[in-house]
Amino acid sequence: MKFSTRARYGLRMMVELARCLEKEPLVNLKQIAKITKISDNYLAQLAISLKNHGLVLGISGKKGGYRLARPANEITIGEVIQAVSGPLTITECVNHPDICLNSSFCEARAIWVLINDSVVQVMNRYSLAQLINKNWLSDIKQRHTEIQLLNPDVVMAENSDEYLLGCPGYTAEN
Numbered sequence: 001m002k003f004s005t006r007a008r009y010g011l012r013m014m015v016e017l018a019r020c021l022e023k024e025p026l027v028n029l030k031q032i033a034k035i036t037k038i039s040d041n042y043l044a045q046l047a048i049s050l051k052n053h054g055l056v057l058g059i060s061g062k063k064g065g066y067r068l069a070r071p072a073n074e075i076t077i078g079e080v081i082q083a084v085s086g087p088l089t090i091t092e093c094v095n096h097p098d099i100c101l102n103s104s105f106c107e108a109r110a111i112w113v114l115i116n117d118s119v120v121q122v123m124n125r126y127s128l129a130q131l132i133n134k135n136w137l138s139d140i141k142q143r144h145t146e147i148q149l150l151n152p153d154v155v156m157a158e159n160s161d162e163y164l165l166g167c168p169g170y171t172a173e174n
Contacts (some may be wrong), residue, residue, distance in 0.1 A: 009105040010084030018128040026065030053083035078123035
């Protein structure tokens with residue numbers, strides 16, 4: 001399962017918007033584009049979806065920009081993902097059991113529903129405010145030491161040869 005580019009970029013945009021709004025009353029998309037390396041045009045498309053879902057407010061004019069429609073601690077990651085990508089569904093039959101004649105007795109669908117529900121619960125558990133909190137990531141890493149991938153530097157160091165060979169900028173001459 002992969003999240004779409006819209007989902008990843010939409011969340012990145014909202015995180016940077018929330019972070020910038022700690023210092024300024026409004027933020028323009030050019031600021032976010034510079035920080036995230038996401039094009040202004042793509043951010044403008046995402047902003048429309050986020051505005052239509054009541055997550056951001058756009059202020060027109062020379063000194064205009066965007067701000068969050070609610071405090072960052074009231075906006076969940078799940079809301080952001082849904083605003084830019086639609087409802088999370090790892091397979092269509094999860095949210096639409098009527099499309100499959102087997103849905104009432106399909107063992108695989110039961111697993112898809114459980115997985116889908118778990119992902120949605122996690123996304124709705126965390127807010128933008130938590131993501132921009134400098135201590136949040138270290139707290140998460142301490143609480144979930146069993147999840148090695150939360151520490152990418154450690155994982156990459158343990159497998160440095162594999163990762164370097166797979167790096168797009170790596171050549172044998174490096």
